[in-house]
Amino acid sequence: MGALHTAPRLETERLILRAWRAEDVEPFIAMMAEPEVAAFLTTTQQPLDRQAAWSALALILGHWALRGHGLFAVEEKQTGAFIGRFGAWAPEGRAEPELGWGLARAAWGKGYAVEAARAAGDWIFAALAPPRLSSFIHAANARSQALAARLGFRAEAETYHAGAPHQIWRVAKADWPR
Template identity: 40%
Template sequence: MTALTLPIPVIETERLILRAPQLDDLKPMAAFFETERSHMVGGPRDAMGSYTSLVSRLGHWVLNGYGLWHIMEKTSGSFIGWTGMIFAPAWDEPELGWTLFEGAEGKGYAFEAATAARTYAAGHQNMNGVISYIAHANTRSMALAERLGARFEREAELMGKRCQLWRHPIVEATT
């Protein structure tokens, strides 16, 4: 049986590759979703929940023409997290989201990846001045949003949980 190839673009930055989710990503995803750290992004989840998340990411690209990229660190080749645009029925509008695994934090990878995803979305997916939903307790994501130039816009609710909605600035779209 041959796997379906989706037209998910690959983005390269100085230190990272943003690429399509792959089956080999399941084991590190499951390890992340088993931890309490995952509660900011819908976890914890069991192995089946992690598989469903992986499959949903690919389906998001098929249905919407955009979605989450998985982030690879170029030097090591390690899968270190994800970033990209998310839009589902509970969302007010498309959201720029990001998640890094614990060992990848504090190195500027989230800023580098989210900047690349946001610029690509503005230039190729007709999404600019996007939002990010951020949990009240997620001060690291708030700091990253500020570093990205986003500003707190209002209190919000997503999937039954109170959160903050941050608005990103209009960015120059490069092609």
């Protein structure tokens, strides 16, 4: 099936970051219903039902339509399976783009997050040329904090975001690993 929008295709050793396709809709809905994924990825910290997950995906695709960039669908090369969404997140009101990440539970523990996040971050710095990237991370989300640290981000501030305490992590272009 064809892409639902225009986006570059990024390849890493084991992953493909690409435009969303119709066949990604069901695995995305399934991913957003996983309690461990939803705990730090949704504004309610609760799993999303089908309708809410669809709306979240409509927002991701609308972000591509309005901004010309956004969160890529991530595919595992070996299986072709959809495993998550990584990329730029810059809705109205954000001073700098966020590097967003989110991986389906079955794809955890394989080093995919750092692999996909590096590719997405490389692309954002090259294509959008922001002076730095941010990441809003739930105060209790130790896994994401570890990933951010590994990517060169530093925790710079605390804020209340999506109804919960969050840390704002940032990385300048000069500190981005290459």
